[in-house]
Amino acid sequence: MSTTQLTPLGRGARFGAAFAMFRNGKSITxxxxxxxxxxxxxxxxxxxxxxPTQIDATARLQPPSGTHWFGTTHxxxxxxxxxxxxxxGVVVVGALTSLISMAIAIVVGVLAGxxxxxxxxxxxxxxxxxxxxxxxxILIIIASRFTNPxxxxxxxxxxxxxWGWGARVLRAQTMSLRNRDFVQAARLNGEPxxxxxxxEMLPNLTALIASSFVGSVTAAILGLTTLxxxxxxxxxAYNWGTILNWASAQGAFTQNQWWWFLPPGLCIAAIGVxxxxxxxxxxxxxxxxxxxxxxxARAMRRKGLDTTAGxxxxxxxxxxxxxx
Amino acid sequence: xxxxTSPVTDVVADGTxxxxxxxxxxxxxxxxxxxxxxxxxxxxxxxxxxNFFVPRLMKGDAVDNYLARNxxxxxxxxxxxxxxxxxxxDRTLLQQYxxxxxxxxxxxxxxxxxHGLQPVGQVIAGALPWTVGLIGLATVLSFLIxxxxxxxxxxxxxxxxxxxxxxxxFLSTVPYFWIGLMAxxxxxxxxxxxxxxxxxxxxxxxxxxxxxxxxxxxxxxLPLATIVVASLGGWMLGMRNMMLTVLDEDYITVAQAKGxxxxxxxxxxxxxxxxxxxxxxxxxxxxxxxxxxxxxxQVFSYPGVGKMLLDATNAKDYALMQGGFLVxxxxxxxxxxxxxxxxxxxxxxxxxSEA
Numbered sequence: 001m002s003t004t005q006l007t008p009l010g011r012g013a014r015f016g017a018a019f020a021m022f023r024n025g026k027s028i029t030x031x032x033x034x035x036x037x038x039x040x041x042x043x044x045x046x047x048x049x050x051x052p053t054q055i056d057a058t059a060r061l062q063p064p065s066g067t068h069w070f071g072t073t074h075x076x077x078x079x080x081x082x083x084x085x086x087x088x089g090v091v092v093v094g095a096l097t098s099l100i101s102m103a104i105a106i107v108v109g110v111l112a113g114x115x116x117x118x119x120x121x122x123x124x125x126x127x128x129x130x131x132x133x134x135x136x137x138i139l140i141i142i143a144s145r146f147t148n149p150x151x152x153x154x155x156x157x158x159x160x161x162x163w164g165w166g167a168r169v170l171r172a173q174t175m176s177l178r179n180r181d182f183v184q185a186a187r188l189n190g191e192p193x194x195x196x197x198x199x200e201m202l203p204n205l206t207a208l209i210a211s212s213f214v215g216s217v218t219a220a221i222l223g224l225t226t227l228x229x230x231x232x233x234x235x236x237a238y239n240w241g242t243i244l245n246w247a248s249a250q251g252a253f254t255q256n257q258w259w260w261f262l263p264p265g266l267c268i269a270a271i272g273v274x275x276x277x278x279x280x281x282x283x284x285x286x287x288x289x290x291x292x293x294x295x296x297a298r299a300m301r302r303k304g305l306d307t308t309a310g311x312x313x314x315x316x317x318x319x320x321x322x323x324x
Numbered sequence: 325x326x327x328x329t330s331p332v333t334d335v336v337a338d339g340t341x342x343x344x345x346x347x348x349x350x351x352x353x354x355x356x357x358x359x360x361x362x363x364x365x366x367x368x369x370x371x372x373x374x375n376f377f378v379p380r381l382m383k384g385d386a387v388d389n390y391l392a393r394n395x396x397x398x399x400x401x402x403x404x405x406x407x408x409x410x411x412x413x414d415r416t417l418l419q420q421y422x423x424x425x426x427x428x429x430x431x432x433x434x435x436x437x438x439h440g441l442q443p444v445g446q447v448i449a450g451a452l453p454w455t456v457g458l459i460g461l462a463t464v465l466s467f468l469i470x471x472x473x474x475x476x477x478x479x480x481x482x483x484x485x486x487x488x489x490x491x492x493x494f495l496s497t498v499p500y501f502w503i504g505l506m507a508x509x510x511x512x513x514x515x516x517x518x519x520x521x522x523x524x525x526x527x528x529x530x531x532x533x534x535x536x537x538x539x540x541x542x543x544x545x546l547p548l549a550t551i552v553v554a555s556l557g558g559w560m561l562g563m564r565n566m567m568l569t570v571l572d573e574d575y576i577t578v579a580q581a582k583g584x585x586x587x588x589x590x591x592x593x594x595x596x597x598x599x600x601x602x603x604x605x606x607x608x609x610x611x612x613x614x615x616x617x618x619x620x621x622q623v624f625s626y627p628g629v630g631k632m633l634l635d636a637t638n639a640k641d642y643a644l645m646q647g648g649f650l651v652x653x654x655x656x657x658x659x660x661x662x663x664x665x666x667x668x669x670x671x672x673x674x675x676x677s678e679a
Contacts, residue, residue, distance in 0.1 A: 272497025
């Protein structure tokens with residue numbers, strides 16, 4: 001009887017615990033900024049005042065004004081609309097790439113961490129090969145094979161090349177989990193491998209997976225915008241990198257047409273900062289020392305103690321002066 | 325340092341752990357070395373194989389492209405060119421692969437269509453010094469500044485220096501090419517402090533003259549500064565976070581309790597241990613750095629390997645593309661080997677655990 005009452009409560013607590021890493025100021029700020037960008041991507045048609053490719057020969061290279069908030073391009077296209085539509089490509093590729101690369105990273109990383117012997121070594125070597133081989137040159141070469149790659153192809157290439165780091169981190173953590181008592185107990189109970197990995201280990205890896213996921217979204221967005229900027233990804237699918245490619249090709253940077261190149265760059269920066277904040281939040285959840293170190297030091301300073309002086313600060317009542 | 329010669333050991337200065345005694349009988353960790361060598365050989369093979377297949381999967385062939393740009397070449401000459409480039413279709417893919425490996429073994433990288441049929445090796449040799457000079461110097465500088473800075477910020481935790489962290493993080497989340505373009509727009513165009521792009525002025529002839537050296541420095545300063553600024557944040561944050569973890573360890577408390585000078589605790593006790601993961605991530609980030617070189621060189625039209633690779637890709641000049649990619653992979657592998665050696669020297673545990 002009592003168990004039926006306890007289960008929902010227990011499940012609720014566990015559900016809450018899984019999101020504890022997002023429940024601090026930094027994570028919430030990061031998630032809010034991300035949410036804004038996702039909403040912009042979803043409602044691009046409603047938000048954009050013009051079509052991103054609508055040419056207006058009478059309004060070329062206009063600085064920001066009432067009708068064109070971010071000014072216009074060399075063809076008279078509205079920069080604001082291009083930025084709004086460009087959010088789509090960035091959000092879609094960012095999410096899809098991370099899903100692909102994290103799926104591979106989790107499978108390879110957890111298996112490499114759990115399996116013993118040569119299979120673990122082989123999987124780990126595979127991850128290291130993907131880490132060591134420089135990604136951008138391969139991306140350039142592969143992407144130039146397509147004349148007009150759809151977004152999912154770009155995401156797939158970025159994802160398949162970008163799972164190495166996540167797999168490496170997860171393998172290390174799984175190896176340390178493997179020898180804990182509860183995993184040993186599960187193995188002795190005769191639980192199948194599927195269950196040990198899925199039920200016993202994965203919940204303990206969620207924070208790490210979340211952190212790697214955030215990292216891979218950042219990498220995907222930087223990869224996409226960079227490739228678009230150098231013109232490897234064709235320019236008809238708008239994203240922020242494409243806008244910068246046009247701006248650069250038309251000499252906006254040397255003619256000080258700041259309204260053309262500042263907004264897309266700042267958007268990339270804003271999404272990058274949001275992801276970095278989210279990562280800081282998760283990092284501090286995983287490693288509380290990162291959070292407490294600064295607070296502790298500030299608290300000690302208020303009491304007139306110097307943290308860098310360490311233990312000698314206690315003896316500062318004697319004539320011995322503390323060092324800088 | 326000075327105490328090794330004197331018979332009486334100064335415990336306060338040296339610490340009580342006998343670090344020097346273990347160094348005397350350090351064995352050569354053959355198994356560790358062997359495993360790393362096998363890994364690097366495997367990676368090299370994988371890279372060469374990718375290098376062979378990817379251009380062959382690409383649409384359009386180099387000769388078609390060449391013909392489009394140079395009119396008046398007979399079909400026979402085109403066929404001869406294909407044979408010269410190893411693109412003749414009457415050989416199977418496996419045979420071509422064998423030919424390719426054989427050519428590599430002989431150090432023959434083929435000829436570059438886009439550079440007037442010059443040997444690829446020669447074209448690369450002309451571009452490589454620029455990349456190594458610029459990217460190498462920038463990487464070492466940003467690693468040193470970032471690591472030392474991170475150690476100091478971590479040491480003075482809770483102070484005003486913590487404000488540096490968000491700033492450097494912001495700079496490392498912005499794509500590099502944008503920082504580069506902004507730098508050109510502000511410092512080269514608006515303020516006119518630096519020339520726009522290129523490695524040296526159009527009028528100057530390369531040579532060992534003071535004028536040429538000045539030109540190279542003037543043109544290299546802006547790209548160098550932007551790379552350092554963009555990549556500093558990662559090193560700084562990594563070092564700071566490791567420092568915060570290490571500073572909580574008991575041996576730091578003990579070192580301070582013994583009354584060791586702060587400077588010694590910071591650099592010899594805390595930073596020395598915190599720097600290990602830095603070196604590991606340095607090794608891993610070399611791939612990104614080299615990839616980033618392509619972007620730097622594109623933004624600043626710097627005549628290095630990266631720009632060469634990009635131009636070759638756009639012109640579908642396979643031989644040059646493969647050569648450029650191979651050089652980049654080799655550079656990454658060599659840098660990784662150096663990082664491995666540094667790691668083994670700094671951390672005795674990597675040697676012992678494998679023995």
